[in-house]
Amino acid sequence: MTDKIDLFTAAPPLMKNWFAMSNAVAASLEPSLAHLVKIRASQINQCANCINMHALDARAQGETEQRIHLLPAWAEAPCYTPRERAALAWTEALTRMSEGHGHREARKALEAEFSEEEQVNLTLMINVINGWNRLMTGFGLWIDHVPAKAVAA
Template sequence: MTKVTDPYAAAPQLMKQWMAVSLAAEKSLESSLIELVKIRSSILNGCANCINMHTTEARAKGETEQRIYLLSAWHEAPVYTDRERAALAWTDALTKLSEGHTQKAAKDALEAHFTPEEQVNLTVMINVINGWNRIAVGFDLWYENGALKAA
């Protein structure tokens, strides 16, 4: 079995603070929107652990299989509201910054559907899930039944 670095054991204080920021960000907007953003970011970042975890959580909160499956092709799928599309476009733009700064259209849509406070809340949430993706991918994390296992 491959040795896995458990970030909670290695840096408990910092991880506790990171979790507090995460929980605050999750409560800052409607749950269904947050779940879509977490799944989409995790898809873009190739984080199997996070995709597994967040699709399970989304289903438990009532999200449909159709909307979960179509997140990989959300641009073409007619199952998302304009507000959700704006959030997904913003998620794509911020998650793919290394591909070039092309977020102008996404920012325009964001401003049309979110208040300034909600824009900040969503941006922080996107940063949080991107951070979790990098922690999970970086340390090869896989959680199963609440227990850390080697990926």
């Protein structure tokens, strides 16, 4: 992190709990879907730190460059499954809620592809990444990330 603020030093108990919840929520979804959601929300929120980190993590877990690069145009790109499309539409609807982005249509697609438990898990994932985006961009933080493969090697 930059020297602006260390979140884990400034608010240790809450940040520890926030981090634990973030990991638990991410583990409730298939990793490839979680990565797409994290990257897309981070793109919308213009969080360079989170885009960088989650793209590196996605690549390290086998995500293709094509699918990462096409996320801003996911609705027109044929490389996403109906389940991924529903998740991305829900991500955009919730992340852009203040812009009047239609969540009713996105909710219909969500219900067609996800169980009720998965809908809640995905919604929590979207909330978590939006929270991280706001922490990182709000405090102007940058963390140099190393892809998971490089760390494991």
